[in-house]
Amino acid sequence: MLNFFSAKKKDRSENIEIDMSRIPKHIAIIMDGNGRWAKEKKLPRTMGHKAGVETIRGIVKEASALGVKYLTLYAFSTENWKRPSDEVNALMNLLIQYLRKEFKELNSNNVIINHIGEISKLPSACQKELIDAYNNTKNNTGLTLNLALNYGGRNEIVRAFKLMYEDIKSNKLNEECINENLISKYMYTNSMPDPDLIIRPSGEQRLSNFLLWQCAYSEFWYSNIKWPDFTKKDLHRAIYDYQNRDRRFGGVK
Ligand code: IPE
Ligand code: IPE
Ligand code: MG
Secondary structure: OOOOOOOEEEEOOOOEEEEHHHOOOEEEEEOOOHHHHHHHOOOOHHHHHHHHHHHHHHHHHHHHHHOOOEEEEEEEEOOHHHOOHHHHHHHHHHHHHHHHHHHHHHHHOOOEEEEEOOHHHOOHHHHHHHHHHHHHHOOOOOOEEEEEEEEOHHHHHHHHHHHHHHHHHOOOOOHHHOOHHHHHHOOOOOOOOOOOEEEEOOOOOOOOOOOOOOOOOOEEEEOOOOHHHOOHHHHHHHHHHHHOOOOOOOOOO
């Protein structure tokens, strides 16, 4: 049980102590390894995705309890359309089921259910669920849950260029206004802080087109655990390791 009055949270099973005054503001997770998890168990890949959705519930709850302000979950990339259509359809249906099933609890936990990515390419039922979930939670004040769907870092940068071009054409922008802060505002993440910590389970050590602009100074944490097996202890371990890193941002101490 989390004691909000103590500055440290102990995870005795791991023998680690999280400093509650230095919780990362923005955590982003590449939820990877569902397919291999299923394969190991001789199950169809879609069962891995189903198990992966179950993991989301506990991690959102724990991130929220720890006081994380933004949690970005990479759920479907712009490259994931290359997968067999059965798998893509199953993922889209799981998204709808997740939003329908979890909405009440997320809303009662004060979570803002946001999305990033080109959702206009998703099936219309998914778009509707995402837009409704956002509209019905946008006034909440707790954790912002960013579901990255049909998200690609390069796609996001191309989109930002196009939006800026439009604003230059209509004289809303001129050359002098263009700086890093302004470019950040044209990203899906808009005025959110950049991710402090990017977590990738499953053993892969790559970004796979995730948050390319935003990850300039993010700390990376990799683990061999596959996403369906990822628990709040893994989240604690990632935060603990993050808190023991020296973030220099190019400077010296
Ligand atoms: C992540 O698990 C979920 C999505 C990319 C949608 P994977 O489906 O990539 O699982 P592996 O990498 O094949 O094990
Ligand atoms: C990244 O995982 C995308 C998501 C987790 C949604 P992938 O499984 O698609 O990435 P690669 O193909 O291993 O790089
Ligand atoms: Mg994968």
